[in-house]
Amino acid sequence: xxxxKHLIYFENLLEDANNELVRKAEAEGAIAIGYTCFxxxxxxxxxxxxxxxxxRAPHTNSMExxxxxxxxxxxxxxRALLERALEGNYSFLHAVAGVDVCExxxxxxxxxxxxxxxxxxxxxxxxxNLDIPYxxxxxxxxxxxxxxxxxxxxxxxxxxxxxxxxxxxRAAVREHNEICRxxxxxxxxxxxxxxPVTGYEFAVLVLVSYTCPKRxxxxxxxxxxxxxxxxxxxxEKNYWVRVAVVGSEIDDPNLIRLIESCGALVVADRFCYGxxxxxxxxxxxxxxxxxxxxxxxxxxxxxCPRQSALHRVKYRNDHVAQLVREFKAxxxxxxxxxxxxxxxxxxxxxxxxxxxxxxxxxxxxxxPYIVGQSGQxxxxxQAFVESIExxxxxxxxxxxx
Amino acid sequence: xxxxxxxxxxxxxxxxxxxxxxxxxxxxxxxxxxYDFFRWLxxxxxxxxxxxxxxxxxxxxxxxxxxxxxxxxxAHMVDRHTMGLRGKELRYAHNQFFSVLHNSxxxxxxxxxxxxxxxxxxxxxxxxxENTVMFDEMTPHLIMMGFPxxxxxxxxxxxxxxxxxxxxxASMYYIDAMEHxxxxxxxxxxxxxxxxxxxxxxxxxxxxxxxxxxxxxxxAISQTNIMTRHFKDLPSFxxxxxxxxxxxxxxxxxxxNLKKGIAFLExxxxxxxxxxxxxxxxxxxxxxSRCMIEKWDVNCTDYPQVCGAALALQREYEFMAAACMDExxxxxxxxxxKMMLKGYEQDKSADANKPKYRCIVWAxxxxxxxxxxxxxxxxxxxxxxxxxxAMLSYQPITIGDKDQALADLVRCYEKMMMRSHTNGxxxxxxxxxxxxCEKFNVNIVVMYDHVSCKNVGGLHGLFEDxxxxxxxxxxxxxxxxxxxxTVSRREMREAxxxxxxxxxxxxxxxxxxxxxxxxxxx
Numbered sequence: 001x002x003x004x005k006h007l008i009y010f011e012n013l014l015e016d017a018n019n020e021l022v023r024k025a026e027a028e029g030a031i032a033i034g035y036t037c038f039x040x041x042x043x044x045x046x047x048x049x050x051x052x053x054x055x056r057a058p059h060t061n062s063m064e065x066x067x068x069x070x071x072x073x074x075x076x077x078x079r080a081l082l083e084r085a086l087e088g089n090y091s092f093l094h095a096v097a098g099v100d101v102c103e104x105x106x107x108x109x110x111x112x113x114x115x116x117x118x119x120x121x122x123x124x125x126x127x128x129n130l131d132i133p134y135x136x137x138x139x140x141x142x143x144x145x146x147x148x149x150x151x152x153x154x155x156x157x158x159x160x161x162x163x164x165x166x167x168x169x170r171a172a173v174r175e176h177n178e179i180c181r182x183x184x185x186x187x188x189x190x191x192x193x194x195x196p197v198t199g200y201e202f203a204v205l206v207l208v209s210y211t212c213p214k215r216x217x218x219x220x221x222x223x224x225x226x227x228x229x230x231x232x233x234x235x236e237k238n239y240w241v242r243v244a245v246v247g248s249e250i251d252d253p254n255l256i257r258l259i260e261s262c263g264a265l266v267v268a269d270r271f272c273y274g275x276x277x278x279x280x281x282x283x284x285x286x287x288x289x290x291x292x293x294x295x296x297x298x299x300x301x302x303x304c305p306r307q308s309a310l311h312r313v314k315y316r317n318d319h320v321a322q323l324v325r326e327f328k329a330x331x332x333x334x335x336x337x338x339x340x341x342x343x344x345x346x347x348x349x350x351x352x353x354x355x356x357x358x359x360x361x362x363x364x365x366x367x368p369y370i371v372g373q374s375g376q377x378x379x380x381x382q383a384f385v386e387s388i389e390x391x392x393x394x395x396x397x398x399x400x401x
Numbered sequence: 402x403x404x405x406x407x408x409x410x411x412x413x414x415x416x417x418x419x420x421x422x423x424x425x426x427x428x429x430x431x432x433x434x435x436y437d438f439f440r441w442l443x444x445x446x447x448x449x450x451x452x453x454x455x456x457x458x459x460x461x462x463x464x465x466x467x468x469x470x471x472x473x474x475x476a477h478m479v480d481r482h483t484m485g486l487r488g489k490e491l492r493y494a495h496n497q498f499f500s501v502l503h504n505s506x507x508x509x510x511x512x513x514x515x516x517x518x519x520x521x522x523x524x525x526x527x528x529x530x531e532n533t534v535m536f537d538e539m540t541p542h543l544i545m546m547g548f549p550x551x552x553x554x555x556x557x558x559x560x561x562x563x564x565x566x567x568x569x570x571a572s573m574y575y576i577d578a579m580e581h582x583x584x585x586x587x588x589x590x591x592x593x594x595x596x597x598x599x600x601x602x603x604x605x606x607x608x609x610x611x612x613x614x615x616x617x618x619x620x621a622i623s624q625t626n627i628m629t630r631h632f633k634d635l636p637s638f639x640x641x642x643x644x645x646x647x648x649x650x651x652x653x654x655x656x657x658n659l660k661k662g663i664a665f666l667e668x669x670x671x672x673x674x675x676x677x678x679x680x681x682x683x684x685x686x687x688x689x690s691r692c693m694i695e696k697w698d699v700n701c702t703d704y705p706q707v708c709g710a711a712l713a714l715q716r717e718y719e720f721m722a723a724a725c726m727d728e729x730x731x732x733x734x735x736x737x738x739k740m741m742l743k744g745y746e747q748d749k750s751a752d753a754n755k756p757k758y759r760c761i762v763w764a765x766x767x768x769x770x771x772x773x774x775x776x777x778x779x780x781x782x783x784x785x786x787x788x789x790x791a792m793l794s795y796q797p798i799t800i801g802d803k804d805q806a807l808a809d810l811v812r813c814y815e816k817m818m819m820r821s822h823t824n825g826x827x828x829x830x831x832x833x834x835x836x837x838c839e840k841f842n843v844n845i846v847v848m849y850d851h852v853s854c855k856n857v858g859g860l861h862g863l864f865e866d867x868x869x870x871x872x873x874x875x876x877x878x879x880x881x882x883x884x885x886x887t888v889s890r891r892e893m894r895e896a897x898x899x900x901x902x903x904x905x906x907x908x909x910x911x912x913x914x915x916x917x918x919x920x921x922x923x
Contacts, residue, residue: 070859342619
């Protein structure tokens, strides 16, 4: 397939958290708010002149400083963020919307706060740690609504004069939905036998939508959608199997590239920084205030294994099965960031349940933050691809007989 | 160095690298030895009376559950903690530990008489089960204060928590079971062992429903997924107190959540929350907390009395296992408090010897080495005057005001063991540590470096930096909670020795304790 027009530009945007579009928006007076987790409602970080930047640490090498501060058994994603913060790379931010969801992420943000990673002369800067409930009932919605009102909207209003009214929230949701519509439309094309977009390309598109100001990235994504729709696909399949990738943070599209280089086309991305969840439209009604509806949406759509109520566990498993079915995947790759406690357990459960109860073949891996060209990971994915192929062959042989 | 009964030195000689038990019992002088032996008899006598009357069930339980055998070594656990103690210190420790084991023995009895695995066809057992709720280890049972007619049993505490403190080898099988399923070895062994126990079906089935929580850490939350799946045929409820517990705004949600838990129990057992019983039990909680605070206050002085694990373990079990509703434990509290105040007055008037060094223990301790601080005391003269694990909920429950009482009860949940410091932000863990150093007048912190704990580990560097700024000796002691294969007791001691020798330039008080092998010991 012909390369996408803006792909290299998008890749360049992912080279640095403080990328060209972020700098441009800030130069125009916009307020950058960093966040790390789905539970910090992205859409509310994009009110008025604010824009959200989901934090990443591209090109991480050494994490020595962060390892000193957080110990070597802490999640590498969190350590990489802290390392980058200690190096001063997030000093362009005006606030950090943290969440008390997992220990490592929470401690990383706390370390940043204690060590004043925002830099000098930033009196208006604020950190917050949202208390996220463990379920999704109406008490939980009310609780998170109070948290967000007090810890995000109030300081935005008071420190930066941001309009946090119902109308402003609805406007932010409209813009957010526009991005989601584009990405969903592109994502839907992956259901085709020969999709006009690769998993890697899609990961890049989703990532830029998380890390760049919405207003500036929107026209480029729109243009890319049109380009993909008109894209000439290769006549022959250029993959052996189709897989859904499920798990914790993947903020490096090179991991997807690595998987695809082994012959597994990534057709569904159900991981943190992926499109499921996070790139689905938020449908608001007029009957209820927008803030409550947004809070409810995030609680009901989270896929974090931290939500341990039984119905949430079932929701997660069902959703993976649904994605596998809808995107015609041959299997799922469950991956976790090394040292993530939640995903360690979720993988163990999935390893037993997905093949047994849902008939889905899975590969279960843990991985470092810096994947690079990991030979070990490549071997495991290759073996998984082969095992699926063998199964397909055997099934075909059985049918013939 | 041979053991000298007069000085109490040479305690290391009691350990035998090739045997689980001590070489022999310690001679502490006539009175103390007699007292010690009397206590030993009391413990086994109590066990014989309470459990011996169910000989068949006990044998069946031993054959059915791997963890049950560990209880046979309960007396050795007490011996480990009382080794080297004399006079009033020996008496405090024996009283405190006996109250813990008293509660546990009754708990084991309650388990075996109603366990479906042991008595699948017994109508009596079934009837007992109909009136029992099973709890998760890390879920305080204080909610039962308002349900006097319903029995509760903490299955994970009896299967995993306590056995791992009695016998260092108790949990390894369960940890391995989980790792065999693919659980990475870097997660905390405690929830891993609890999950493993479910996976190998080693939990008793003693109730009609299961009550769990989201506390105190990521591992415990994940373990809940496995446990509720294990008991999926039973109704279950997960109580989920908020994380940022220092914020008054979160309490509204917390109270609502607690009320849902109450409604769940009311529905399961067809009973109503009993306020009269609640007030009575809340009084007991308040009194036990007052006793605890008195112990802390005395330990702030130059003459600390109830120190080390005798202080910490008893409070942990009183709060976590007994929910402060155990009359015997409260009686012990009263007795020990009285003895302690008398002991303090005696020491003060006699200007008795003060501890050479004072320390507090911070972060999650090793279950397999609960007597570590006794070792620091005997080997290096470092006396532990308080322990983070004992500094759990102590604020009183308001009596008479129903709304306020529920808010206070929620507060107890939020400030449960470990969670009181590891949740709610760095203020509760980091800043609180320095406050406690000041309060207890210590400049040594035995910092348990639980190698699988991502929570405390996340503030590792800041602890180092701030301790240095404050001139506090932070001695990191690595351990892996329930898995002595990762860091053995000997390695834990070595970490302490290194610091005392190289930084404080100290000589051991008892050189026989400097290095000995106890990997096989219980």
